[in-house]
Amino acid sequence: MKALDTVLKTACTTAALIGAIGAINVLAMQPAHAADASNGKVLTEAHNCAACHGPNLNKPVSAEYPKLAGQHADYLYWALRQYQMGSGNPHFGRNNAIMAAQVQSLSQSDLKDISAYIESLDGDLVVKK
Structure with a gap:
């Protein structure tokens, strides 16, 4: 009887692991959100x-505000997430x-859209080499 219990427990554990791996694979195959620059605009x-x-977004009203136009989207996204x-x-x-008040109501998809739009703008940013 103990052998049967062990076999059943092993079978249940294996089935649970296979189910979990299957769920992970399904989630991994979902398409990533492609940023929509037009929605970002x-x-x-709106904000x-x-x-x-x-x-x-290239001529700040004060020197303490950054120029954003042309900045890398991944940098902008993480800066907005940090706010x-x-x-x-x-x-x-x-x-x-x-900035915290400006971004609180935005989803991560919104932040990616905004970042893609800002990256698409021509700007005066200078990259030093």
């Missing part, structure tokens, strides 16, 4: 990013009340 206009970062995490996560967050 709508979002930047009035130009109020601080200037026309075309979302804010001071609640001091290891990863950026602490700026204005």
Whole structure:
């Protein structure tokens, strides 16, 4: 009887592992969100990013605000995510009340769209070599 219990337990454990691996494979095969720059443009206009970062997000109204146009999308995405995490996560967050308020209602897909749009803009950024 003990041998049968051991076999059943092993079979159940194996079936559970196969099911978990199958679920992971299904999730891994889901397409990644392709950033939509046109939606990013709508979002930047709706959130009035130009109020601080200037026309075309390239001429900030104050020297303390960065030029964004042409910046790498992956950098922008993580900067925006850090503003979302804010001071609640001091290891990863950026602490700026204005930016934190601007991005709190945005999804990660929205942030990717905004980042793709800003990257597509012509800007005056200089990359030193």
